[in-house]
Amino acid sequence: QVQLVESGGGLVQAGDSLRLSCAASGRTFRRYAMGWFRQAPGKEREFVATINWSGGSPNYVDSVKGRFTISRDNAKNTVYLQMNNLKPEDTAIYYCAADATINRRSDYAGDYDYWGQGTQVTISS
Numbered sequence: 001q002v003q004l005v006e007s008g009g010g011l012v013q014a015g016d017s018l019r020l021s022c023a024a025s026g027r028t029f030r031r032y033a034m035g036w037f038r039q040a041p042g043k044e045r046e047f048v049a050t051i052n053w054s055g056g057s058p059n060y061v062d063s064v065k066g067r068f069t070i071s072r073d074n075a076k077n078t079v080y081l082q083m084n085n086l087k088p089e090d091t092a093i094y095y096c097a098a099d100a101t102i103n104r105r106s107d108y109a110g111d112y113d114y115w116g117q118g119t120q121v122t123i124s125s
Contacts, residue, residue, distance in 0.1 A: 002026050002098045002114045009119030014088055016123075020081040022096030022116055029077040030054075033099040036070060036081045037109055038092035038121075045109050048094070049081060053102035061107070063089075088125045093118040 003025040012018055020036070035050035049060045049070040058070050067086075072079040079096055097112035104111060 002028065002032060004096050004098060004114055004116035006094065006096050006116045006119040009094060009121045011122045011124065012086060014086060014123055014125050016086055017082070017084045018086065018121060020083065020094055020096075020119060020121070022079045022081075024077045024079070024098065026077075029098075030074040031100065031102055032113075033102050033104050033106070034070075034072055034079040035097045035099065035106070035112060036079075036094060037097060038090075038094045039118075040092040043092075045095070046092075047107035047109070050099075050105045050107065051079065052105055057103075057105055059105050059107065083121075086121075086123045088123045090121060091123050092121060094121050 008020040036048040039045040051058045051070045069082040095118045096116045098114040099112045
């Protein structure tokens with residue numbers, strides 16, 4: 001079992017940057033592909049980015065390509081989401097998730113086995 005705790009959210013202005021972190025418990029972190037999702041008020045949860053177990057083959061939703069970067073440090077049991085040039089439409093609760101299929105890199109929330117509690121990101125215009 002994996003427990004995930006996100007951090008790094010906050011209130012920033014459009015054009016600013018934030019780096020989200022997701023710390024995982026346990027010694028099996030490297031056995032999971034990891035993803036980031038977000039949910040804005042009144043909207044469904046949306047895929048943002050995913051990465052495989054070794055940190056390769058990242059995949060992004062089109063709206064964040066070129067602005068967001070997902071990465072992981074297996075020695076620290078942590079996955080990151082670097083977010084640059086933030087826009088008001090990026091405002092949402094951001095969740096990290098772990099998928100036991102280590103190379104899948106899915107954009108479907110139902111494929112993920114464990115979820116964090118989320119961290120709020122608010123972008124003012």
